[in-house]
Amino acid sequence: MRLAVRVRRAEGDLERLIGLVRRRGWHVVALEARTTRDGSTMTVHATLEGDRSPEVLVRQVQRLIDVEMVHVEEGEAQVARLAAVREV
Amino acid sequence: MNGAGALVRALEAEGVDIVFGYPGGAILPVYDALVDSKLRHILVRHEQGAAFAANGWARATGQVGVCMATSGPGATNLVTGIADACADSVPMVIITGQVPTSLMGTDAFQELDVLGMTMPMVKHGFVVRRATEMADVVHEAFRIARTGRPGPVLIDIPKDVANSPAGDRMQSSVRLASAPEGPSPPDSEAIARGVRALERARRPLLYIGGGVRRAQAIPEIRALVETTRLPFVSTLMGLGTVPTDHPLSLGMLGMHGTKGANYAVQESDLLLCACARFDDRATGKLADFAPHAEVIHIDIDAAEVSKLRRANVSLIGDARVALRELARPLDHIDPWRAQCLEWKRQYVLDPSPRNEKVHAPTLLRRLSDRAPRDATFACDVGQHQMWVAQHVRFESPDRHLTSGGLGAMGFGVPAAIGACFARPGSLVIAVTGDGSIMMNLQELSTIVRYSLPVRIVLIDNRALGLVRQWQELFHEERYSEIDLSDNPDFVRVAEAFGIPAFRVDRADQVERAVERIVDGPAPLLCHVVVDPTTNVWPIVKPGAANSSMLDHDHKTPRPAAGGTR
Numbered sequence: 272m273r274l275a276v277r278v279r280r281a282e283g284d285l286e287r288l289i290g291l292v293r294r295r296g297w298h299v300v301a302l303e304a305r306t307t308r309d310g311s312t313m314t315v316h317a318t319l320e321g322d323r324s325p326e327v328l329v330r331q332v333q334r335l336i337d338v339e340m341v342h343v344e345e346g347e348a349q350v351a352r353l354a355a356v357r358e359v
Numbered sequence: 360m361n362g363a364g365a366l367v368r369a370l371e372a373e374g375v376d377i378v379f380g381y382p383g384g385a386i387l388p389v390y391d392a393l394v395d396s397k398l399r400h401i402l403v404r405h406e407q408g409a410a411f412a413a414n415g416w417a418r419a420t421g422q423v424g425v426c427m428a429t430s431g432p433g434a435t436n437l438v439t440g441i442a443d444a445c446a447d448s449v450p451m452v453i454i455t456g457q458v459p460t461s462l463m464g465t466d467a468f469q470e471l472d473v474l475g476m477t478m479p480m481v482k483h484g485f486v487v488r489r490a491t492e493m494a495d496v497v498h499e500a501f502r503i504a505r506t507g508r509p510g511p512v513l514i515d516i517p518k519d520v521a522n523s524p525a526g527d528r529m530q531s532s533v534r535l536a537s538a539p540e541g542p543s544p545p546d547s548e549a550i551a552r553g554v555r556a557l558e559r560a561r562r563p564l565l566y567i568g569g570g571v572r573r574a575q576a577i578p579e580i581r582a583l584v585e586t587t588r589l590p591f592v593s594t595l596m597g598l599g600t601v602p603t604d605h606p607l608s609l610g611m612l613g614m615h616g617t618k619g620a621n622y623a624v625q626e627s628d629l630l631l632c633a634c635a636r637f638d639d640r641a642t643g644k645l646a647d648f649a650p651h652a653e654v655i656h657i658d659i660d661a662a663e664v665s666k667l668r669r670a671n672v673s674l675i676g677d678a679r680v681a682l683r684e685l686a687r688p689l690d691h692i693d694p695w696r697a698q699c700l701e702w703k704r705q706y707v708l709d710p711s712p713r714n715e716k717v718h719a720p721t722l723l724r725r726l727s728d729r730a731p732r733d734a735t736f737a738c739d740v741g742q743h744q745m746w747v748a749q750h751v752r753f754e755s756p757d758r759h760l761t762s763g764g765l766g767a768m769g770f771g772v773p774a775a776i777g778a779c780f781a782r783p784g785s786l787v788i789a790v791t792g793d794g795s796i797m798m799n800l801q802e803l804s805t806i807v808r809y810s811l812p813v814r815i816v817l818i819d820n821r822a823l824g825l826v827r828q829w830q831e832l833f834h835e836e837r838y839s840e841i842d843l844s845d846n847p848d849f850v851r852v853a854e855a856f857g858i859p860a861f862r863v864d865r866a867d868q869v870e871r872a873v874e875r876i877v878d879g880p881a882p883l884l885c886h887v888v889v890d891p892t893t894n895v896w897p898i899v900k901p902g903a904a905n906s907s908m909l910d911h912d913h914k915t916p917r918p919a920a921g922g923t924r
Contacts, residue, residue, distance in 0.1 A: 281485075282474065282485070282486050282488070283474050283475065283478065283484060283486075286475060286478065287478055290478050290479065294479055324665075326665070327662065327665065327666050330661045330662040330664075330666075331662045333661070333662070334660065334661075334662050335483075336482070336483040336503060
């Protein structure tokens with residue numbers, strides 16, 4: 272799964288994100304982080320491996336105070352499929 | 360004004376009037392500013408006591424609890440109390456001193472990366488890098504701690520920042536004082552689907568968690584119970600949200616839940632989960648939990664919904680709105696309701712004593728009967744905690760202070776201290792064990808220092824009882840490191856701290872003891888010597904299905920024939 276996250280810059284921001292990903296059972300395979308020119312935000316692209324629900328991870332990342340936006344770049348089909356399961 | 364002064368002013372602007380803490384080198388500027396402040400500082404005897412006392416105060420009041428400590432070891436000692444607040448969604452602001460900015464990252468004396476260390480157990484953490492930002496950081500920390508799903512927020516303050524000029528932010532800090540943001544209502548289309556699911560269900564059950572009180576939705580859930588007449592089960596944290604002696608209450612579910620509660624869950628075809636999180640102690644083996652049920656999940660925290668059990672209807676947002684909208688009469692569930700109440704009647708928890716020794720559940724039940732209805736019970740962790748959950752009547756969840764998610768021994772006594780400051784004049788009983796009390800024994804000094812009328816009921820089985828029980832039942836009686844028979848004489852220990860104490864070791868002494876605990880002068884410690892072989896029943900083996908719960912005869916009882924399917 273490839274995750275794109277936009278983070279408001281604050282002390283510990285990247286560590287909070289990566290720490291959460293590890294604690295929630297995911298493994299970082301590749302990581303790219305870039306601060307925007309004005310220094311206010313950072314964009315993170317992370318390729319992750321794991322067998323847990325990407326949808327749940329996205330919600331857990333969203334919960335971080337610094338995170339402005341998160342979406343799944345690859346593996347959306349899996350997320351959409353999970354979201355549709357058994358909704359009545 | 361310096362950064363420390365700005366911190367104190369901002370705390371005052373937030374309405375804080377009590378802070379639990381312990382001073383040290385890096386936080387000296389803050390303690391200096393406290394001298395000129397109207398904030399009341401409570402000096403504990405160990406930083407863990409400060410974190411648990413602030414935590415207990417926050418649980419009792421529903422407001423943001425504040426504790427502070429110095430850098431390094433001061434901060435590490437706070438950690439258990441912070442983690443406990445995180446696990447049970449308790450709003451707290453934790454202030455730690457830090458070594459000066461120039462020394463951070465140099466392995467300085469009493470230096471630790473507190474921001475990094477606490478990341479897994481806080482909602483958010485700040486390092487204040489400029490004194491001029493102090494007021495804004497404090498207000499933001501309070502806003503985060505109390506909004507949405509509450510939780511702990513760390514503010515780490517380097518000593519040079521605390522000493523630097525902060526400008527005159529007095530006026531603005533008052534203006535900026537954080538106003539709580541209201542939650543948004545759940546999706547109306549999802550609510551409509553929830554209503555239809557409830558109408559369709561033949562065996563619906565309400566599953567109440569600790570989040571209902573945090574959502575300030577107690578009136579709404581009580582109204583829902585009266586309108587729908589849904590039978591309900593509670594988590595440990597949810598007990599008292601609807602009074603535990605309500606006729607439709609089936610009790611606590613899960614590992615030490617009632618058989619009635621667990622059978623009802625297993626047989627239900629719809630679980631209305633109100634702000635609970637499908638914790639493993641509640642669900643047992645997840646795959647076998649409520650196997651026939653659809654799930655409607657109400658929660659403020661989207662990350663909890665479908666985390667462990669997929670919700671068929673997700674109601675994310677203001678629980679008050681969800682509960683109001685779902686409260687429609689359910690006349691078609693009479694047979695199911697009758698079946699649930701039959702299970703409740705058939706499998707009532709039996710507190711009757713077995714012999715002349717003191718039976719802790721009986722004592723707790725008598726204490727519950729005798730204590731005023733607004734009494735607060737602060738528990739430690741172990742068998743006594745489960746007996747309190749099973750046998751004490753609660754009319755409000757904030758009268759039951761218990762370490763639910765973290766299960767932290769040592770919580771009870773300092774949490775009771777916090778409750779005494781939160782509810783002066785109200786009866787506060789700390790129920791603890793001989794293992795647990797030794798984890799924060801030093802706080803008996805805090806009780807004496809502030810003349811706090813805590814009643815400590817120390818249930819002593821000279822062992823780590825719950826561990827012993829697991830070893831007996833699940834490890835072929837291979838007892839390993841659970842023997843505490845060399846405990847000190849707790850009556851003499853309490854008296855040495857200056858707390859009057861007495862011992863109860865026979866069943867015929869219980870009535871008099873209960874009278875003395877409730878009506879006698881306090882502080883007081885009642886040392887209750889119990890039979891070390893007494894276990895908590897029923898019990899579900901860890902990792903097993905709730906339907907396989909064991910009773911005192913070690914057999915799995917069978918539910919009475921349902922006939923309501």
